Amino acid sequence: MAEEKKLFKVTIDNITVEVEPGTTILNAARQIGGEVTPPAMCYYSKLKGSGGKCRTCLVEVAAGSTADPRPMPKLVASCRTTVMDGMIVKNITSDRVLEAREGVVEFLLINHPLDCPICDQAGECDLQDLSYSHGTEGTRFEFQKRTFIKHNLGPYIQLHMTRCILCYRCVYVADQLTSKRVHGILDRGDRAEIATYIEKALDNDFIGNVIDVCPVGALTDRTFRFKNRVWFTKPVKAHRNCSKCCGKVHAWLRGDEILRVTGRKDQWGEVEDWICNECRFEKKNLTDWEIEGPADINRHSVISQGHYSGKIGTTKPTETFPNIMNGRQPKLLMDIHSVSEVNPPDLNLAAIPGPAHSGDFEEKKEISDKQ
């Protein structure tokens, strides 16, 4: 028998775990779970090369290792830094980290349209979650936000670049799951965008997975029927025999209707297995699927909290935010979430300088009412 592999001890926010050498700080923290796990907006464990870009997962290394206990001078991206034996890491116990993360969240939001009321991702958006947990109140950005035009990338996928946080995940999906990448990152700096350059359809058996990996509502499912708010739909585990992929999915239902199909996501919001386009976009009948039972949506996000009792699609959520957020008052986006009717799709939030407030919706509504 081979000798037992030596494990590395790493302490994160005073909790010690033993992990395999080569494990990143983020994955070590995920083994502990809970609040000590840094948020990750760009890293995706199933996508090689991902991570390091968004900087939301920054942590402080208070001691590099037992052998060299010196602290690291700069905060490091936990998703791309491997642990050393005896490493001591501070995440939520470090003021520096919290301050830096607050900065990162602010940076991610200054050009974000905050158009959650009309965004399909609302309720299962990592950026929305992040801004609740780590954002600050209001915005200090007083300039016109950057905007891009919406594009349909073929019949299945819509790109709303204005919402993109340039995590590069969708590029890795195209590189690693499909034989031919037709979209990519164009231009640079704050002009950078996801695009195809010339109008082209994203067309490949596995390209639909870009929708699942996208942490925000930049890439969405054009076949998501009726554009329902996700918290009014009920996810179930379903499977079918598929020759192309595992065929194991979450089907999102309202009544007896399948509104959309996605990969099954784990507690970190990552899909367990990639699914093919046919399963995702073309199998929208209950008879296409073998239903296994309700899916556990194991995330700290609005959809899991927003789990309602009663018959799906008939009841509006009655919970207040402080209620479902363990007494915490959401600092951002609150007003545009409190009532689900404030979703006038003709409202272009990106065109509003500064943050959107409920007044913007009401005003707009009044205007359209008068018309």
Place this chain on the structure above:
Amino acid sequence: MEFSEEKLKKVSEIIARYPEGKQKSALLPVLHLAQEQFGWLSVETMDYVAALLSLEPVEVYEVATFYSMYNLEPVGKYLFEVCQTGPCMINGSDDIIAYIGERLGITPGETTADGLFTLKTVECLGACGYAPMMQLGKHYREHLTKDKVDAIIEECRNNAAANN
């Protein structure tokens, strides 16, 4: 849409500088060659380069849009790229830019109606000691004054007339 014989030879020479299978490294130099021949990089040109180097077209678009020297739209025959960064600014680059604009009747980013001149502001070109300055084609024009700008415009016009 094709490279000249001579350019194709140059492309093979460039590819030979890198290890087997690393011909993607030739992308920047080959895009320079393409721009030399065609003046700017159209989608057609970029697709041609992609085919030449066995790349996906999007890999070429990604690169061509990243680097500021590639023209993704047609530009005038004479492209005035005037530096406006700090060291040039304190030596009066703003006045030079305004003066060129006035002389040519265009603002930065525009091309004259006759298609001869494009004015563009750029960031530091590594000639800060010889400011104000601009790039014109392959070379730099330094220590610019209004008189020098006049002379350069004259020179371009003469050159254009001679080549037509």
Place this chain on the structure above:
Amino acid sequence: MGRKLLLEHAGVEGIRYYDAYRKKGGYASVEKALKMTPEAIVEEVKKSGLRGRGGAGFPTGLKWSFIAKPEGVPRHLVCNADESEPGTFKDRYLMEFIPHLLIEGLIVSSFALGSNTTYIYIRGEYAWIPDILEQAIAEAKVNGWLGKNILGSGFDCEIYVQRGAGAYICGEETALIESLEGKRGNPRIKPPFPAIKGLWDRPTVVNNVETLTAIVPVINLGGEEYAKIGVGRSTGTKLISACGNINKPGVYEIDMTISVEEFIFSDEYCGGMANGKKLKACIPGGSSVPILPANLLLKTAKGETRYMNYESLSDGGFATGSMMGSGGFVVLDEDQCVVKHTYTIARFYRHESCGQCSPCREGTGWMEKILKNIDTGKGKMSDIDLLWDIQGKIEGNTICPLGDAAAWPVAAAIRHFRDEFEWHVRNPEECLRRNFGLAHYADPLEAVA
């Protein structure tokens, strides 16, 4: 006159070409080096105390000793000729006027590192310089300094010139490598470092042009002799590219014992302020290093003379000091507006951010917008604090040091010239008509007199 190691023969007729260069003792270091072992060369470089001239000042010998040598995997030396930091134009001078010095340094360094294929990555805008370098390479090859089995040593070496296409970020060594691989110039996330996995995943060393030319005198003199020139850990000579409101902008080789005052005011170097104006401020090491007001430039906070070397320029840390950086020395006179200057620098970094990481991508654009407002009289008092806060949230939190490079100049401008920012806010109309001027930054020279 200070000692010249690199520019000694810069004035010699025809030095750009092989014959004149060879007559002046060119390529002697190759003859000497190829009789040594690569390890012995690395030792000499370590002894010389030579520090990287690209900006970071990392000891070159030490850097070379890190290169991995896995069996059967080729290694590469890449010369960083991307030179794009505002204020910096020294590498251009070397390549344009004494190209053989770089080729000579590259051959020795390639031998020391075991690089049989070496690349010079030069910024795309220096479009005429590749021709000069390629001619020098061809001449060197004809004369047996490059190619197969150089001088019968068994060492083969080829040097190729690759042009960039307009991206400051490609000066960052891993972005440069990406660009050389034909990709967007996105810096890599480290580790792994290039010394382990660089160009095409092979062990790679990236060095600045000036660093590699300095290898020539290091070998010719021997590391110990070289280390005797200069002072402390600032050994050898350094090229400074001086620009701004001085009488004689240009590239100067200094030995690092001269004072800043001597550098600006002596006729041997900058020749004093242009048009008899007063010295207001200076950025001594390229646009990313902290700007210093005249009083802190010539004397340290302790009142000691400030010298043109790594240690002295950084004396006082960021609170009252600056950095040697890339040697881009930008002098501002009393007529210059620090707010406007800072705005153009912020605009530069925004333009050059690769956009990979959020603090730099978003923060640089935000800072530029606020600075533009303040410069044009549309700013608010709170904008100054906001700027300070934003730069603090970029610094140290990014993938590559471009984020820091964008943050530091803004921080230093506010730190030392806050009243000028406030004056802009308070005088929104007047600030469009005139500059703040020298104000209380009393000319230290006048004060002495």
